Amino acid sequence: MPRTVVVAMSGGVDSSVAAWVLKQQGYNVIGATMQIWPENAAEGDAGEGSGCCGLSAAGDARRVADMIGIPHYVLNFREIFQRDVIDYFTREYLSGRTPNPCIACNRLVKWGALLRKARELGADCIATGHYARLSKYPETGRLTLARAKTLEKDQTYALYPLTQPQLRATLLPVGDYTKDEVRSLARELGLAVADKRESQEICFVSEAGYGKFIEQTSGGAGAEGFFLDESGKVIGRHRGVAHYTIGQRKGLGAFGRPMYVKKISAADNAITLADRDENLFSRGLTARDVVFMGAAELKTPAEALAKIRYSHAPARCLAWVDVTGVLRVEFEQPQRAVTPGQAIVIYRNECIICGGEIVRAVD
């Protein structure tokens, strides 16, 4: 009996090719598109053309599935997406942190609800169109994710919280291809989605920006408060902490010179601004909720590479997990804009060894 796999299809190029590749490899493939939009969201809002999982995506995915010759289902994950992704997103911003909703979606929706649903359909694994390669970590024999063939496309960062059982139930068929190879495969197949625009932005936030989204969905972005300079002096007013992220320069108001968000303190509703970019650099950080992937533990400081946001070029560091379970990182070169709420992912030998959520920068 061939293995049965449920492919998360967004209607885009990568997941379409993923489905086709698996079908070619002899898997029993079932396509699924997650419906995650609140019912009252009109089409043409964020959903349309925003790559990931809008209503038009389900239609595209269905056509692709039909072409490949696999069944396809639209699965209703609205409630769980609202609770585990959107509410988390809003809550984090209102707490002065900068969340990564894609990671929450991967961990709780794709490798949570979708994997459970896949098992109900008799599948033993799920597949996605992520650019990442499943491999065995040499030192431990544990499953891990190796960075994609095309490093600019690498999506391992957003998959760091996957546990060993989740990885065992995972297939990532496009990780071995470059983006160009995937596009030309799609074209060869005559997939109508071959040249579709890529999704980059947060899928449920429209062009108006996340601050507007939070204002609209939770009735505000937090109370107005004060901007402080680095000595603690009040130098202006902010519009609510949810409007800001560490390192931000635009949208702060006129100070006669460039200013940068250095620290957001929701507890006293204050935002510290730095007047020099170099003041945003930190020598290290701490992180919580550590998930081990390639490594089974990390008790002694190890040389590694650390990635502190999706677009960050991994930086050399020493990393270890102390006895209280806190991940501690010391960078070889100070890094700019260490942002609480974002993920830190630690790599060795091109593979994830562990990751966690950034708590604070250490100077």
Added chain:
Amino acid sequence: MSEIYFDNAATTRVRPEVAEAMRPYLDEMYGNPSSIHKRGREAKSAVETAREQVAALIGADPKEIYFTSGGTEADNWAIFGAVRANAGKGRHIITSAIEHHAVLNTVEYLVSEGLSATYLPVDKYGLVNCQAVEEAIRPDTVLISIMFANNEVGVIEPTEEIGRLARSRGVLFHTDAVQAVGALPINVRELGPDMLSISGHKIYGPKGIGALYIRKGTRVKPLLFGGVHEMKRRAGTENVPGIVGFGRACELAREELAESAEKTRRLRDLLIKEVLGRIPYAVLNGHPEKRLPGNVNISFGFVEGESILLSLDLKGIAASSGSACTSGSLDPSHVLLAMGLSHETAHGSVRMTLGKYNTEDQVRTVVDELERIIARLRKMSPLYESVEKK
């Protein structure tokens, strides 16, 4: 893998006789019924023959049958048309909580324009209470729209009584009979609605064609404006092949009504009996007797209807949960919720609707599959585990 189609309330297979009747009108008999030449005349005559066939099925006069693009347009027309024609009398409409969305969303739109609406509740079987209808009537009520039979749970509403009531109070009465026509004997003379919606593809006819019956003398404004088609009440060049197929489907339905209803009802009762007898924690939704001959709607405890449906599909068995939604995704049915079912029970429901092409063997195969699927799903359900331990 052989295919078993238990979703006849969503749509039906076009009968070969119907397809055959349509073929010439997709081919050499392509005329526009409004043209004065031979091609036009033959098309016109085909449309009028079909009108007679549709009328005969529901005991109407052919002049009371207006072709539409389907059930949805018929429902929209009835509601918009009646409300606009009676704007002088009032702006209140009575409907039920379990109507098809073609009615509910139309009423909701009119409410957004200032109309007031009463959505009557239903009992646990999905039945509307006639007393409640009577109490809801106000001096400014212009229309009562209650479906003949429900598409999800198959319950047959007391439309005859509601019709009598409406007439005695001088209020227009519309009934969406899309699921009932062809399945139940319907005579508009006895039933007495002012308007009744029909659809072609639910009775082995083609999609995109339906009709609104409008009792002679009923004031209804048009929905579509343009030419003088359909006795000046519904503009647009007629869908001739669709109309011809629809007419033929109605004719066949009339000829075979009693026999096919009896056969379908037998299969339905077998399916219900077998499922309830063999699968624990299964409950029939809807009324045990006042029920469409082909409708089976069952909630299975501790599992999601969605998972059952997809598992059935993977075995080549087509069923559904509630009405077929355009996105193919599932929300808890407004009908089941209105009947007082909990979210969980509503989520665990599966609708199987039988038709003329289904057989006893198929029923037995489906019951076997269902038993296996539900046992497998319950093995994965933490809820079920805790219940079994008790």
